[in-house]
Every structure is written in C-alpha cells, then in structure tokens.
Amino acid sequence: MCLRTGRKRIYEYPFMKNKIINELCGLLFQDRCPGCATFCQEPVCPRCFDGLARMVHGGNCLSESSIIAYQGRGYLLRVRAGGTYRGLVKELVLGLKNSGRRFAVPLSELMLIAAGNDPSFISPDIVTFVPTTGNKRKERGYNPPEVLSNLLCKRLGLRRVDALQIIRRMRDQDGLSAQERWENANESFGLRAGFEKVVCESRVLIVDDVFTTGATLMNCAIPFVEHGAREVCAIVAAATRRE
Ligand SMILES: [Zn+2]
Numbered sequence: 001m002c003l004r005t006g007r008k009r010i011y012e013y014p015f016m017k018n019k020i021i022n023e024l025c026g027l028l029f030q031d032r033c034p035g036c037a038t039f040c041q042e043p044v045c046p047r048c049f050d051g052l053a054r055m056v057h058g059g060n061c062l063s064e065s066s067i068i069a070y071q072g073r074g075y076l077l078r079v080r081a082g083g084t085y086r087g088l089v090k091e092l093v094l095g096l097k098n099s100g101r102r103f104a105v106p107l108s109e110l111m112l113i114a115a116g117n118d119p120s121f122i123s124p125d126i127v128t129f130v131p132t133t134g135n136k137r138k139e140r141g142y143n144p145p146e147v148l149s150n151l152l153c154k155r156l157g158l159r160r161v162d163a164l165q166i167i168r169r170m171r172d173q174d175g176l177s178a179q180e181r182w183e184n185a186n187e188s189f190g191l192r193a194g195f196e197k198v199v200c201e202s203r204v205l206i207v208d209d210v211f212t213t214g215a216t217l218m219n220c221a222i223p224f225v226e227h228g229a230r231e232v233c234a235i236v237a238a239a240t241r242r243e
Helices: 019-029 046-057 087-098 101-115 134-140 144-156 178-185 215-226
Strands: 066-069 076-081 126-129 164-166 189-191 203-211 231-239
Touching (some): 046 087, 046 101, 076 101, 087 144, 087 203, 087 231, 101 144, 101 231, 126 144, 178 215, 189 215, 203 215, 215 231
Parallel strands (some): 076 231, 126 203, 203 231
Antiparallel strands (some): 066 076
16 A cells, blocks of 8 residues: 555556556556656656655665754754655656656655654744745746645645745856855845744744755745744755765
C-alpha cells in the first residue's frame, strides 16, 4: 500500500511483473519513472520513492539539518532537506521547475520525513515560502516553493501565508557563483504589509526548493528576525552537497 495515496502499489499486482503488460500499461499511463524507467502514474514509482525515503531516514542528506550563520549578524538558521541535490532528487526538482507542479508531491513527502518530529518544522506559527519574480511566475504559471509549502501545510494541518516580497531588483540565482548569490540576494526580501506585528515572538518556517549557498534563505530569514521572530527555520526539497 502506498503511504502517500493509500492506493495499492502497481508492483504489488503480480501481473505487473510481466514485461509486456508493463509496456501495455505505458500506453495508458504515458509516463516513465525517472529513476528506473518503469511506467507509473506518479512522478516517481513507489519503489524508487522508498529508496529516497530511506536515504532521508538514514540521514544521508548531507544538509539534512545543517546550520548556517549569517556573517556579522550571528544569526543561526536551521535547515532541513528532503534530499541531496543529485540523481533522482535532482530530476524531480528539475521536473518541478520545468515540467509541472505534480513533481512537488513526492518532494513534499520527502520533506515531511526530513521534518521528523521537530516542532520547529512540523508546528511553527508561520509557514511561508521564498517568493519569485513576477516574470518567472508568469513563465511557469506557479512558484515551486509556494506549491511545496501548500502541500506541506495540507499534510500538517497548517495555514500557509504569503509573508515575503522581493523589495529589490534581483537576478535569478541559477548560474551565479557563491559570492554573486550572496550579493544578489542581499537585502532583497522584506515582509508584506501587515506581517510586521504578526511575526513578533513567532516561530517561522520558510519553504524553498533548493538550498545552495543559503544566501536566499538567510536573506528571507532576516526580515523575520528583525521584526522579533523567536526562531526562523527553513525546509527545502533538496540541498546541494557541500564539500
Ligand atoms: Zn522507479
């Protein structure tokens, strides 16, 4: 039985072991798992998903609970990741960025596993997401971190708010060096009107798709810290492996 959907898994039906039947199902499902190329209805087959889930449980995501400090301000941001940004996890993140929001479903499930029982990650007072520029949103029709935060909140019974806005013109972080990322993200985010008072003494969780240098997330955390948040944590679908 699939933990995510409650449906019986495809490979639990003995006839699916037959190659020809599997191929025929492909005509119905029209999709292959990026991990093992078997046909499946979901963005990743249950068997490959289990493999990814085991990696989170085993703590193999290097940045699962990494802590980054912002230079000069001494603020520590705890970050958890649903996976390491490589292989199948990377495929799913790229799928979410380029091919459709359905790829957020398995990623958000991995993020839930990474959240564990930590109250900072499963019962914060405020859950919000990293905003994107208007152009990017128009191109895609959605903002990946927002989609991930919606799914997480639905599973955790929390309300997601749109608390952050971009206040300074910034380029897309993709393709920039570490130094450029920090410069580009510096003081680029602020709170939306009305959130200044709500934030005080609250525990905040920020959702993003990929953690690279921490520049974006740290700059998203600062407005909350400055308005008196008790704690700010972040959860991401994937974190790049840091040497
Ligand atoms: Zn697979």
